[in-house]
Each structure stands twice: as structure tokens, then as C-alpha cells.
Amino acid sequence: GAVVSQHPSWVICKSGTSVKIECRSLDFQATTMFWYRQFPKQSLMLMATSNEGSKATYEQGVEKDKFLINHASLTLSTLTVTSAHPEDSSFYICSARDAGALSSSYEQYFGPGTRLTVT
């Protein structure tokens, strides 16, 4: 099956620093990747849709200057949390859509997530 990896799996950083999270599709090419965040006991909230070679589309209420997304290749998207603060502490999950799938395909393959703690 399709595998998506994330790195790091967990990270602790100091307030004011930036953190980069990588999302890779290991055995397929992904023209579209999605970034979600999940607070404890809550739903997965879509933050942004990342398309290879173009700017990401951010959901309402998500600061694009704070959460920088780069999708430079068909197998890698990165999320950089800039000037992180304690309220950014969360579980960040990426997913990828297979470029070889039908354009109408709804299937997304999820990464294992990254736990970010900002102190």
C-alpha cells in the first residue's frame, strides 16, 4: 500500500524559534498533499492544501505567514512553523493523494503525524 512518512515524529522547541516538518510519499508521487492539525480529543482540522509547484491554499483562519508550506517535488512537502509559540503545540499530520489516481479520487494516505511541543 501507499506509504507516507513524516519527520520528525516529535519535536520540542523554544518559543520564538521555527520548526520544519517534512512529509514524504515513499512509493508514489503526490501532486497534492494536505496538512492537518489535531488538538487533544478533537477532530483533524485541515490547515492547507499543497500542490506541487504552486502556492498552497490555506483554510480560513490559518495564517499563511506563520505556517509556511513548500511542495517542491512530487514526493516531498514541508510545513514550517515560524516563530512558534506554546499555542502552536499540537499534533500535525500530513496526507498525500496519489498523482496516478483518477482526478475524482478522494483517497488520501496519511502520515504518522508529528507532535510539536513549544516551551
Add this chain to the structure above:
Amino acid sequence: DQQVKQNSPSLSVQEGRISILNCDYTNSMFDYFLWYKKYPAEGPTFLISISSIKDKNEDGRFTVFLNKSAKHLSLHIVPSQPGDSAVYFCAASRGKLIFGQGTELSVKP
């Protein structure tokens, strides 16, 4: 505006019995509905899906029912096993996935 809702935060079931997880939605334009299983500190894993033009889809112990008139779907797991204990999310698709809040299922031996 919560377009996908799972009103039961938790469910406890005896091993061997049926587990029924429910999900309601508000947007009639959703074209696919999916169920995911998730463990803490892990990404969701896909379980089963159903197209909006169907009313039932079955895969082994898992069956999803869709009632479009009521904007309601349910996931039936039978027989339930202790290994099924996890958080279950329903999601609706219209290009992007909208998730419900999740239901924590506990299957007791």
C-alpha cells in the same frame, strides 16, 4: 460550522457484540464518505468508504450504511474485537476531507 458531526465521544462494547458508530453531516454536496481508525500519536488509517450514490458497503467485519435523506451514516463492526479499540473518525469528501470529532471505541473482553 461543523459540517460533519459525531455526537458520541465514546462507546463501550463487549467483545463479540456489534459496534455501531454514527455520523451526521449537513452538506448534501459531499460525494464520498470515509471511516478512519486512529490510535494516539499516529496518523489515521483508512477503513472503509461509501459513495454518495450507494447506501451500503461491506468489507469483512465492517459495513457502512448511508442514509442520504437523513444525512446520516453509520459504521457497523461485527463481531467486535479488543483490537478494534481506537478512535474512529468519519470524514466527508468534496475535494477535501472534512472530519468529524471522533468516537472512542472500547471493546472489552
